[in-house]
Amino acid sequence: MSGVDGDALLSLERVRKYFSTSSRRLLRRPTSHVQAVDDVSLDVRRGETLGLVGESGCGKSTLAACIVGLHELTSGRILFEGTQISGLSRRRLRPFRRQVQMIFQDPYASLNPRKRVGTLVGDPLRIHGVGNEREIRARVHDLLSLVGLSPEHFNRFPHEFSGGQRQRIGVARALALSPKLVVADEPVSALDVSIQAQVINLLDDLQDELELTYVFIAHDLGVVRHVSDRIAVMYLGRIVELAPAEALYAGPVHPYTEALLSAVPIPDPELSARRERIVLQGDVPSPIDPPSGCRFHPRCRYATEICTRETPALLEHGSGRLAACHHPLDRGVVAARASGGARL
Numbered sequence: 001m002s003g004v005d006g007d008a009l010l011s012l013e014r015v016r017k018y019f020s021t022s023s024r025r026l027l028r029r030p031t032s033h034v035q036a037v038d039d040v041s042l043d044v045r046r047g048e049t050l051g052l053v054g055e056s057g058c059g060k061s062t063l064a065a066c067i068v069g070l071h072e073l074t075s076g077r078i079l080f081e082g083t084q085i086s087g088l089s090r091r092r093l094r095p096f097r098r099q100v101q102m103i104f105q106d107p108y109a110s111l112n113p114r115k116r117v118g119t120l121v122g123d124p125l126r127i128h129g130v131g132n133e134r135e136i137r138a139r140v141h142d143l144l145s146l147v148g149l150s151p152e153h154f155n156r157f158p159h160e161f162s163g164g165q166r167q168r169i170g171v172a173r174a175l176a177l178s179p180k181l182v183v184a185d186e187p188v189s190a191l192d193v194s195i196q197a198q199v200i201n202l203l204d205d206l207q208d209e210l211e212l213t214y215v216f217i218a219h220d221l222g223v224v225r226h227v228s229d230r231i232a233v234m235y236l237g238r239i240v241e242l243a244p245a246e247a248l249y250a251g252p253v254h255p256y257t258e259a260l261l262s263a264v265p266i267p268d269p270e271l272s273a274r275r276e277r278i279v280l281q282g283d284v285p286s287p288i289d290p291p292s293g294c295r296f297h298p299r300c301r302y303a304t305e306i307c308t309r310e311t312p313a314l315l316e317h318g319s320g321r322l323a324a325c326h327h328p329l330d331r332g333v334v335a336a337r338a339s340g341g342a343r344l
Contacts (some may be wrong), residue, residue: 007045007046008043008044008045008046009044009045009046009080009081009180009181009213010043010044010067010078010079010080010100010181010213010215011042011043011044011077011078011079011082012040012041012042012043012063012067012076012077012078013041013076013077013078013079014039014040014041014075014076014077015037015039015040015041015063015066015073015075015076015077015078015086016035016037016038016039016040016073016074016075016076017036017037017059017062017063017066017071017073017074018033018034018035018036018038018074019033019034019036020032020033020034021033021034021288032288032289033288034287034288035236035237035287035288035290036059036062036237036287037059037062037063037066037237038059038236038237038238038290039076039238040059040063040076040234040237040238040239041239041314042232042239042242044181044213044215045213045229045230046180046213047211047213048213048214048229048230049207049213049214049215049216049227049228049229050214050215050216050228050229050230050231050232051216051217051218051224051225051227051228051230051231051232051245052064052215052216052217052218052231052232052234053217053218053219053221053224053231053232053233053234053260054219054233054234054235055219055235055284056219057284057287058234058235058236058237058284059234059236059237059238059287060185060186060217060219060234061105061185061186061217063234064102064183064185064215064217066078066086067100067181067183067215068097068100068101068102068183069085069093069096069097069100070102072086072087073086073087080096080099080100080181094128098128098177098178098179099179099180099181100179100180100181100182100183101124101174101175101176101177101179101181101182101183102174102182102183102184102185103167103170103171103174103182103183103184103185103187104170104185104187105185105186105187105189105190106190107163107164107166107167107169107170107190107191108158108163108166108190110170111158111166111169111170112158113157113158113159114157115157115158116154116155116156116157117140117144117153117154117155117156117157117158117169118137118140118154118155120158120169120173121140121143121144121169121172121173121176122136122137122139122140122176123173124173124176124177125139125140125176125177128177130177137154139176140154140172140176141154143172143173143175143176144172146172146175146206147168147169147171147172147175147202147206148168148202149165149168149169149172162195163190163191163192163195164191164192164195164198164199167187167188167190167191167199168199168202170187171187171199171202171203171206175206175210178210179212180212180213181212181213181214181215182212182213182214182215183214183215183217184203184214184215184216184217185217186217186218186219187199187203187216188200188218188223189218189219189220196223200223200226200227203216203227204227214227216228221260221261221263221264222264222265224245225245225249228245229244229245230242230243230244230245230320231243231244231245231248233248233254233256233257233260235256235284235295235296236284236285236287236290236295236296237287237290237295238295238324239314239322239324240254240256240257240296240314240323240324240325241253241254241256241257241321241322241323241324241325242314242321242322242323243319243320243321243322243323244319244320244321247319247320247321248321249261251329252329253317253321253323253325253328253329254296254323254324254325254328254329255296255300255301255302255325255327255329256296256300258278258329259278259279259280262276262277262278263277263278278301280299281299282298282299285298291308292308292309293306293307293308293309293310293311293312294307294308294310294311294312294324294325294326302327303327304326304327306326307326307327310326311324312324312325312326
């Protein structure tokens, strides 16, 4: 983790991304929508690592694709250094793409197997017209050294490398244009545990050396804790809690975060045996037809009648913490139940 100066590099304002499902015109059924990202607002501060966590299908990767411009927003705004970049044409978006790059989840699928490493890492430079071939080759050699690979790997193909080495190639490609913001979409989830630590340490070192800002997406809360300054928790397309990393682990405010943290392994067997393991009942509801009110209420053990009717706002809970819950855990569950009605 690096120091944070509080200046917002990236701002998301009420971002929504819906995907239309195929309509059955012959039966005159209306087209439904997958609400992948629904009303997300947050800032990414310059120099920080913002962790984004949640179960599979909660909208993390879709939100990442929206940030880097791979998806056009359904509604809302994205601002980079105060300038709105959502809705821009491809030509006008081109300078922004140099400032925001992405590291993809699968190092096996994200690299073209027919291209050599030198071409893969140098392509961003060629596309944006940065330097001649001699300068590009020198830049690629520097990038390979920067991520812990040898310049001798320049002419090799991706299949000649291990998973960790391939992800290093992906990191080098993302850094080719000297971006300010890097969106890492589960960059270590496809790697062995021993290799995960090496890649995480590499990203941490690069952040300090190059003054990078990260959005780090993962479903492993244990990994996110060690790399993040702040953590945003997503559930079914919405942010349900946002807090400094250590504060969130010390005491979650949202019941969903509480359940996620209860599943994080503890190396001490005695502490692990005494800790309550919260098992969420049922499956994540469909984003095509999400529940009314609080989207987590069908699986929440603290839910009351108000949770089924009213959507909770993302409110301040002190010390930079935000949570969207009618019964936040920091206020006491008993008092919340009394104000909200009978438990469901």
